[in-house]
Amino acid sequence: MQLRRNKIRFSKINHIFISHIHGDHIFGLYGLLSTFSLLGRKNPLYLYAPENYGAILKAHLSDFDIHLSYEIEFVPLRGKNPVLILDDRYITVRAFPLLHRIPSYGFLFTEKSGERKIIKEAITEHNIPVSRIPSIKNGADFTREDGVVIRNGEITLPPHSAYSYAYCSDTRYFKRLSTFIKDVTLLYHEATFETDKQKLALITGHSTSADAANVAREAGARALIIGHFSSRYKDTDKLVKEARSIFGPTFAAEEGKTYDLSEIDSL
């Protein structure tokens, strides 16, 4: 329903990342898998989740008498260190362990550096033919008709820095977490409780808004989105305020909102 509301095409989704097997993070999955099948999907779907979910998923599909029109490629998450789990033309994705009541993983999505930007004036100055532009954007030097070699650095500008996004939920605070997401552009981090509920946060394996802000600060994030608020909080002002006292560029997550990483990068 949220995908339809936000006009996201189902066929665009090829990878699903599941942090852990608690209801608020997984109950929607079966309806989505079934809908894909009703729509006649053929492309395989890559599903990344804690390793014990592989057998559970298989059993549940059988329990619910679900026969999918496509294959699920299950990628098990395990271990105590960050692991590269996806590396395609545009991005890499790394999974890293969180600290919750059950095995839980966070995800770091890092854009690959784009092409270098060609300097327009250089095209005229050196009479660069259109056919050479793609290789120059990929870093090649240019040899002029008169034999003079123009170094790539003289005719191009570097691509923008690679943007990245990290998703950390659900988790307690732990010191090492920030090292997994060093210099991330945008961090989503759960903040289930206000700061006075530190004890409850520890017991339930969740974070306070101060915990989330500390992770953002220690990681050197550009911005922080907090979410996963306990239903006891009717508004998010105090949660955001507490986080901002530690890490300035903090925002409360808003359902359906799009965040532009280039804008965040220039904050």
Add this chain to the structure above:
Amino acid sequence: MQLRRNKIRFSKINHIFISHIHGDHIFGLYGLLSTFSLLGRKNPLYLYAPENYGAILKAHLSDFDIHLSYEIEFVPLRGKNPVLILDDRYITVRAFPLLHRIPSYGFLFTEKSGERKIIKEAITEHNIPVSRIPSIKNGADFTREDGVVIRNGEITLPPHSAYSYAYCSDTRYFKRLSTFIKDVTLLYHEATFETDKQKLALITGHSTSADAANVAREAGARALIIGHFSSRYKDTDKLVKEARSIFGPTFAAEEGKTYDLSEIDSL
């Protein structure tokens, strides 16, 4: 979400009836069970479903690490004949087998006859004290101060006929079904396909709108609501029209609409 939208209080729900273990009939259950628990429910919840679901439910609650704040009393549905599964002060509920690809059950909800209605003029005429009215409504005769016995039938009118509602989904048409729901006030019956898709209906274990109408006619229902339409149909006009050619008082199900059985009874 639908309960909240329709302002139905969660604490009012003590019995859940599951026809069969297919996604469109069960995926919403786990979120509901979890929400009850988050709200601190203490009262047991009665869950009626095909018998194999008992073990599945237990496994799924464990798989999802769900710890409920209340007990689930699981009532297994089995067998080829109607069974009385609930009998409280106000209603009885019977489960009966349907004919689908997997074990599937329908439900017949029958109101208990209410109290007899006392005739107002009789109160003045025979000088009936207020203290005697409850027993008279329950069928007692009245002995006047002068020793004359007035028969209950002279001072009361019978209660309205007991209303009933039957839910039949998912199922193929089969002759015996109508005998399970004889004289039902309101029948909800699936009508997945238009009448020209009879073959597909048989293969998939579903009904056409003509099938649904035939069940309503054979059962002597007062009215029929059809639903569970294939997503191939953009509007329901033809489905309703086909059903009405067999059974007049047919309506297409509308999400969130309330149907008044006393109005239907007087159709």
